[in-house]
Amino acid sequence: MNVLGLYLLGGVRTGGNKDYIDILEGLSSRGIKVLVLCSAAFDYRASFFSRLDLPIRRRWKFMPLSCLFKKGLKKHFTSISGKLAAFYGGRIDYIVNFGDTHLKAALYLKKKTGAALLHGFRAGDVDRGRILRKAGDMRPGEYALSFLFEGINRSREKQAAKHARCLTFLNQSDRESFLRRTRCYGAKTAVIPNHIGPPGCPDEYKNKNRPVSLKQILYAGTVSSSKGLWDLLRAAALLKSRGHGDLRYYLLGRLENTGPTMELVRKLDIADQLAFEGYQNPFPYLVRCALFVYPTLYDSFGKVITEALHAGCPVIASSAAGPLEILRYPELLFKPGNYAEIADRIERCLTDGDFYQRVRSLCAERASHYYFDWAARYESFLQDHLPPP
Numbered sequence: 001m002n003v004l005g006l007y008l009l010g011g012v013r014t015g016g017n018k019d020y021i022d023i024l025e026g027l028s029s030r031g032i033k034v035l036v037l038c039s040a041a042f043d044y045r046a047s048f049f050s051r052l053d054l055p056i057r058r059r060w061k062f063m064p065l066s067c068l069f070k071k072g073l074k075k076h077f078t079s080i081s082g083k084l085a086a087f088y089g090g091r092i093d094y095i096v097n098f099g100d101t102h103l104k105a106a107l108y109l110k111k112k113t114g115a116a117l118l119h120g121f122r123a124g125d126v127d128r129g130r131i132l133r134k135a136g137d138m139r140p141g142e143y144a145l146s147f148l149f150e151g152i153n154r155s156r157e158k159q160a161a162k163h164a165r166c167l168t169f170l171n172q173s174d175r176e177s178f179l180r181r182t183r184c185y186g187a188k189t190a191v192i193p194n195h196i197g198p199p200g201c202p203d204e205y206k207n208k209n210r211p212v213s214l215k216q217i218l219y220a221g222t223v224s225s226s227k228g229l230w231d232l233l234r235a236a237a238l239l240k241s242r243g244h245g246d247l248r249y250y251l252l253g254r255l256e257n258t259g260p261t262m263e264l265v266r267k268l269d270i271a272d273q274l275a276f277e278g279y280q281n282p283f284p285y286l287v288r289c290a291l292f293v294y295p296t297l298y299d300s301f302g303k304v305i306t307e308a309l310h311a312g313c314p315v316i317a318s319s320a321a322g323p324l325e326i327l328r329y330p331e332l333l334f335k336p337g338n339y340a341e342i343a344d345r346i347e348r349c350l351t352d353g354d355f356y357q358r359v360r361s362l363c364a365e366r367a368s369h370y371y372f373d374w375a376a377r378y379e380s381f382l383q384d385h386l387p388p389p
Contacts, residue, residue, distance in 0.1 A: 001382065002093045003027055004084070004115060005036035005049065006102040008056050008069045012044075015303045016122040019194060020098035023120075024049050026375025027096070035087050037073070037080070052083055070104040077112060084113070094118055094165075094382055100125070100156050107163055116165035116387050120192075121300070124174035124321070125153040126181065128298045131320075135297050135337055137225035139260075157182050166385040168192045168378075170301040173321040190381050193325070194301050195374040196367065201310040205283045207364075209312035211290040213248075214350055218289040218313070220252040220282045220304045221296065223261050228295030228318060229253075230264055234339035235295075237268040239347060247273055247346075250289060254279045286311035291349055291359075296320050297336050309367035314359045316345050326370070329362045331355070 005024040012018050021044070028034035028048035036046070040053040056072040058065075073080070084092065092115040097106040099122040110117045129146045132138060138146065160167060161184035169175040169191050179186055221227030229251070236249055255278050265271050277285075282304060286292065292308040294317035301322040308315045309326075317323035318336040327333055334341040349356045 001032050001379075001386065002088045002091065003032055003034045003382075004092050004095045004109065004113070005034060006069070006095070006097060006105055006109070007036055007042060008039045008054065008072065008102065008105065009065070010039050010041040016099050018200065019122070019303075020120075022199065023098065023375060023378055024096065027379060030375055030379055032379065033088065035084070050087065052080070052087075054080070065101050066104045069102055070108050073105050073108055081112070091115070093386060096120075096378075096382075098122055100153070103156055103160065107159065110163065116385070117163060118166050118168070118382060118385075119160045119164040120168045121160075121174060121178065122170065123300045124169075124177055124298075126150055126157065127174070127177050127321075129153070131298045131336075132226055135225065137230060154181065164188075165387065166190070166381065168381065170194065171321045171325045173325070174300050188385065192374075192377050192381065193370070194303050194306060195372050196306045196310045196370040197372075197374060200303070201307055202283070205287060205311045207310075207312040208287040209289075209314075210287065212288045214290040214356075215247050216289045216291075217247055217249045217346065218252070218282075218285050218292045218308075219249065219294070220285075220292075221294070223251065223253040223255060223258050223276065225260075226297060227253075227299070228297050228336065229261065231295045231337055231339040231342060232293055233261075233264055233268055233270065233274075235342035235346065236270050236273060238340060238343040240270060240273070242343075242347065244347065244350065245273065248275065249273055250275050250277055250285055252277050252280050252282055252285065282307055283311060286313040289313060291316065291346065293342065293346065294318065294323060295334075295336070295339075295342055296323065299323060302326060306367070306370050309363055309370065312360075312364065312367075314349070314356070314363050316342075316349070316359065327363075327366055329366070331359060332362055332366075 025048050034049040036049050036051045038051045038053050039056045092113050095106050095109050095115045096118045098120040129150045161182035167189045170193050172191050286308050292313045292315045298320050299322040305326050319333040320336050
């Protein structure tokens with residue numbers, strides 16, 4: 001089987017970006033012939049796949065990346081086509097694409113090469129926009145723009161439903177919502193969640209959680225409202241009013257556009273309990289904190305949850321789509337946006353030793369479901385939908 005990938009970004013900024021690279025590496029490691037069209041600016045040495053560098057430059061700041069990448073491919077396709085023919089020595093079976101950023105480019109390549117397209121949805125952006133609007137934490141401009149982006153995302157869904165030979169989702173809820181909106185043929189879709197395994201979850205951290213103190217709480221995600229941080233901050237203030245002002249919250253995430261968050265911190269008077277650590281490797285924190293709290297309002301998966309499970313760190317999370325499917329047990333879940341319920345669950349972990357140990361054991365049980373060969377599942381799905389010769 002011959003696979004063509006696309007990675008025209010200049011670096012890796014999100015978990016979805018990393019997942020895309022990992023699945024292309026994983027497929028190549030299984031003996032599949034994989035070539036990835038990469039931005040020449042992408043500083044990455046592949047372990048298994050081959051790469052073909054392209055000089056993609058963003059000359060107009062406001063041009064969407066999806067349009068830029070398609071334009072770049074059209075400009076260089078004459079030289080690319082000869083190199084593709086030389087590399088594969090035959091047909092390209094699949095273009096494997098994750099996420100919307102490269103979708104326009106992937107559809108262009110599909111048309112030019114005749115290859116089938118696997119499109120992996122990394123987030124249900126239509127549902128996400130609706131949920132964030134309902135939460136009420138958007139500024140007026142963000143609220144208005146969310147309707148524009150919803151239209152764009154619905155259009156992308158229709159394109160993927162029409163042109164992709166097969167599609168993958170990270171959870172069943174996203175898949176069902178997509179099928180309702182597009183009336184896509186369900187048999188060409190599958191739920192393939194992320195896994196616990198290398199390189200994202202090193203063996204050196206497996207089950208190493210040894211809490212230094214039950215007073216240390218961990219959060220990882222964006223330093224904004226969308227991943228529920230504001231609800232955790234409100235829960236922290238409520239816990240402080242109940243006499244738990246000695247809790248220490250370690251907050252991991254990029255320190256960008258943090259003005260509204262810091263304003264809320266000042267209003268709640270909890271700054272002395274918070275440690276904004278920036279964008280960090282979460283594992284050193286996961287091995288020493290007593291509890292990982294993930295209060296996201298929406299998430300298609302929540303990879304940091306499985307990282308916590310791998311480290312043996314107890315997790316409680318919102319019952320949003322991805323976290324709900326990962327954790328399952330009511331003891332590990334709370335309603336998205338309900339900061340009082342978050343506070344109650346944290347307090348019970350602090351004051352009820354039997355309950356805290358049950359949370360630990362349930363998390364260990366859920367971890368066992370995510371140790372599988374991720375690339376093998378993708379290969380099997382691709383083989384099942386392989387176009388005839």
